[in-house]
Amino acid sequence: MRKNEKVQDEERQRIRLRQFDQELVSYTGKVVWFLTGWFSFLMLLLICIPVQRVTEFKSFLVLYMMFSIWIEDFFLQPYIHMADAMMPRKGWGRTYERLKYLPISKKQYIRVRLEYLFRYLWKLSAAGLILQCVFSWMLDKQLTIWNVVYVIWMLLVMPMFWGWLELIVEDA
Amino acid sequence: MSDMIFAARQVNGLRRGIWQKGLRLQNISFELPAGYIMGIVGKNGAGKTTFFDYIMQDKKCYTGELLLEGREIHQNHQQALDRIGFVSEKNRFMELRSALQNAQMLGRFYSFFDKELFRDILEKGKVSEHKIITEMSRGEQMKFQLAFAVAHKPKVFLLDEVTAGMDPVFRLDFYGLLHLLIKEEDCSVILSTHIEEEIEKQLDFVGVLEEGRWVSFGENKLI
Numbered sequence: 001m002r003k004n005e006k007v008q009d010e011e012r013q014r015i016r017l018r019q020f021d022q023e024l025v026s027y028t029g030k031v032v033w034f035l036t037g038w039f040s041f042l043m044l045l046l047i048c049i050p051v052q053r054v055t056e057f058k059s060f061l062v063l064y065m066m067f068s069i070w071i072e073d074f075f076l077q078p079y080i081h082m083a084d085a086m087m088p089r090k091g092w093g094r095t096y097e098r099l100k101y102l103p104i105s106k107k108q109y110i111r112v113r114l115e116y117l118f119r120y121l122w123k124l125s126a127a128g129l130i131l132q133c134v135f136s137w138m139l140d141k142q143l144t145i146w147n148v149v150y151v152i153w154m155l156l157v158m159p160m161f162w163g164w165l166e167l168i169v170e171d172a
Numbered sequence: 173m174s175d176m177i178f179a180a181r182q183v184n185g186l187r188r189g190i191w192q193k194g195l196r197l198q199n200i201s202f203e204l205p206a207g208y209i210m211g212i213v214g215k216n217g218a219g220k221t222t223f224f225d226y227i228m229q230d231k232k233c234y235t236g237e238l239l240l241e242g243r244e245i246h247q248n249h250q251q252a253l254d255r256i257g258f259v260s261e262k263n264r265f266m267e268l269r270s271a272l273q274n275a276q277m278l279g280r281f282y283s284f285f286d287k288e289l290f291r292d293i294l295e296k297g298k299v300s301e302h303k304i305i306t307e308m309s310r311g312e313q314m315k316f317q318l319a320f321a322v323a324h325k326p327k328v329f330l331l332d333e334v335t336a337g338m339d340p341v342f343r344l345d346f347y348g349l350l351h352l353l354i355k356e357e358d359c360s361v362i363l364s365t366h367i368e369e370e371i372e373k374q375l376d377f378v379g380v381l382e383e384g385r386w387v388s389f390g391e392n393k394l395i
Contacts, residue, residue, distance in 0.1 A: 013250065016280050023277050027269075082266055093267065101228050101264050102281040103254040 029078030036074040043067040047128040050136035051150035072163040125155040177206040182236035209361040214381035220364035257321030260332040272301040282324035293319035331363035
């Protein structure tokens with residue numbers, strides 16, 4: 001019974017957070033989506049290189065890393081900051097700072113934001129997977145499990161990990 | 173005497189950092205029944221705000237027990253926060269939004285939030301609900317925070333040097349409001365203050381902190 005109550009309470013917290021986020025993003029998410037889209041596009045361009053040929057472009061590895069950080073960072077900006085990423089630094093406070101004395105747990109705060117990020121990234125990964133398969137087939141006439149693992153790692157696992165890290169160190 | 177609403181039992185506050193050793197607060201013990209105002213007094217740096225931080229922050233950074241209605245607050249901290257009205261010098265609100273927008277956005281996290289009551293108290297304090305938080309004076313911010321705290325009808329109010337920036341007229345109204353709330357809602361108030369007049373006239377219980385040590389606690393007339 002108590003476990004049930006806890007589950008219901010957590011679900012209630014998440015619903016309230018999502019409602020709060022809808023209003024928050026109407027202020028903070030006006031422009032920043034452009035940067036998320038731009039870095040996602042660049043990442044999709046890079047993902048066109050089949051995994052079998054990636055070792056030929058070693059210098060690109062830094063770009064992969066940077067883009068995966070930027071994608072998650074700009075995607076999460078409207079949810080974790082109080083002002084738009086393109087606005088002056090006035091009011092550039094962290095959202096969690098404003099919520100930490102309210103009846104909402106940090107665990108739920110992180111979970112809800114990771115859900116948003118996951119919903120965006122899996123669509124990006126699906127697009128990346130199609131590109132990777134098409135280009136791999138066109139250039140090398142081969143498809144292996146590594147093509148799939150590579151895309152999921154680059155477009156889903158890595159940005160999710162950076163996002164989790166960013167949220168967990170917030171106000172640590 | 174009515175039921176005990178808030179209690180501290182042998183609370184020793186620990187330092188948060190890995191390299192920080194020793195205790196920040198020592199041996200805090202008291203019991204506060206419903207329907208009373210308790211004051212925590214002490215010099216600057218005595219540990220008054222630290223005590224409130226231990227109650228409000230997510231992680232339990234103390235040994236001993238802090239009980240709200242008989243339950244350790246960190247057993248279910250979110251549930252405890254739902255029943256605590258916290259007003260502090262540290263601004264925790266959305267600075268670029270108006271008082272009303274803050275109430276709409278942040279009030280939803282409580283199981284109950286009376287927006288009309290919030291508006292009434294702002295009106296009594298002569299603070300416009302459309303005023304942006306950064307444009308408010310310190311006194312106005314305190315009034316806004318108080319209205320926000322009252323609107324979710326908590327069982328205990330924690331007020332950290334709230335009255336310091338208030339004009340004397342509103343201060344009297346403020347205590348009038350607190351007494352009314354205590355009577356109607358059966359709640360209690362724990363506040364920290366420096367103002368002698370308040371300590372003498374308004375408080376039922378007084379606890380004295382000195383460099384983190386709990387020196388004395390008792391009824392106001394006896395201390």
